[in-house]
Amino acid sequence: MAAAVLTSLSTSPVVLNNPPSGFGAETSCDTWKEAPAMSSSCSSSSNNSGDWSWDPPSDLSTPSTPSPPLSTDIATGFLSSLQSDIEETEATHFLFGDPIPRKRKNSTKVMFKCLWKNCGKVLSSSSGMQKHIRTTHLGRKADLDQSDGEEDFYYTELDINVDSLTDGLSSLTPVSPTSSVPPAFPILEEAQAVPPVPVKPEAPMVSPLNLSAATTILSQSAPTSLCHIQTDHAYQAMGPSGLQADLKSPPPGMEISIAWQQPSLFPPPLPPVLFKSPSGCLTPIRPADVGERRPQVSPMPIAKGHPLVPPSMPKPTTGTRKPRGEAKKCRKVYGMENRSMWCTACRWKKACQRFVD
DNA sequence: TGTGCCGGGCG
DNA sequence: CGCCCGGCACA
Numbered sequence: 001m002a003a004a005v006l007t008s009l010s011t012s013p014v015v016l017n018n019p020p021s022g023f024g025a026e027t028s029c030d031t032w033k034e035a036p037a038m039s040s041s042c043s044s045s046s047n048n049s050g051d052w053s054w055d056p057p058s059d060l061s062t063p064s065t066p067s068p069p070l071s072t073d074i075a076t077g078f079l080s081s082l083q084s085d086i087e088e089t090e091a092t093h094f095l096f097g098d099p100i101p102r103k104r105k106n107s108t109k110v111m112f113k114c115l116w117k118n119c120g121k122v123l124s125s126s127s128g129m130q131k132h133i134r135t136t137h138l139g140r141k142a143d144l145d146q147s148d149g150e151e152d153f154y155y156t157e158l159d160i161n162v163d164s165l166t167d168g169l170s171s172l173t174p175v176s177p178t179s180s181v182p183p184a185f186p187i188l189e190e191a192q193a194v195p196p197v198p199v200k201p202e203a204p205m206v207s208p209l210n211l212s213a214a215t216t217i218l219s220q221s222a223p224t225s226l227c228h229i230q231t232d233h234a235y236q237a238m239g240p241s242g243l244q245a246d247l248k249s250p251p252p253g254m255e256i257s258i259a260w261q262q263p264s265l266f267p268p269p270l271p272p273v274l275f276k277s278p279s280g281c282l283t284p285i286r287p288a289d290v291g292e293r294r295p296q297v298s299p300m301p302i303a304k305g306h307p308l309v310p311p312s313m314p315k316p317t318t319g320t321r322k323p324r325g326e327a328k329k330c331r332k333v334y335g336m337e338n339r340s341m342w343c344t345a346c347r348w349k350k351a352c353q354r355f356v357d
Numbered sequence: 358t359g360t361g362c363c364g365g366g367c368g
Numbered sequence: 369c370g371c372c373c374g375g376c377a378c379a
Contacts, residue, residue, distance in 0.1 A: 329361065348371065351362055 115154050126157075327355045 112129035114121040116137045123129045130152070137154060329352040330342035339347060343354035 331360065344370090346361085349362060349373065 110157055113156050115156055329355050 110124075112123050112126050114123075114129060114132060114137075119137070121129075121132060121136075123132060330346035331339075333355070334341040343352060345351055345353040
């Protein structure tokens, strides 16, 4: 999350002047508008790269930003590489607190596949993969250079079933029943790997189409997940707060991934429109974008003591109480200590009106 | 156990 | 009304 916030900060035009390394507590606290929850956690939790900074050199070293998902046939590449170069690089494990469990308890195991063109290398540890990518593809020094997080975009996580390796390739199943996060993750990786390519706006929607047959399984769920993130932020983006006014014209690509990892943490850098079309899933969820109120509540007009309002009928799907929107509310965002920053409704312990869901 | 917020009380 | 909080349903 710190990484996420840092990224948003570093890419935000406002803060761009500051040296990337200079994000002290004071900086972030002063600019709480961009990174609300920052103050408490800026130095504590760093997932895979505490000192993340988007450094241009990495881009230079990869002139044709790879579109890994181009997908050499995952199945075959996966099989062969699986046998040949599985390797453990535990050494750097602690450096980036490996966010993903290496092994599943049952017969499933998490592997990491390099998405770089014509590579398809599969490793068993994320750090190993990062190292691989850093050294092999990004052409950096192995140890001296800490991860700047860019490697993340070039590999994906595989959730494989050890028992049935053979048919594991046919149904390479990112939808593995036992895995919680992983299924969607690789998809995201692929989708996000694309944006850096020149054509940014179209990238997200085009990518699923470009994926080869092998990845169609993946791609079919990709739009939905993206859209969910999207919807998540959609309302935040157009929320009345104007909180995120600062974050405009976000740079392509990477934000998506971060947004995915911490869905509702910070304002969406990408305009909602991007994802609207692919599956139109934005529409069903939020039919009217201005009506920030309850999703289920029937059209507003009949507010007055209209005789025809049956008390029972407009029951929200989930029984008695409304499902409780999953967006982070003022309390969560600003924290108890910054209660003065909450929207009034939150202060009154009423339904939050800043982060409406 | 923490969070969101309805229902209701007080000035 | 604005303001606050008890307490409940969720997560």
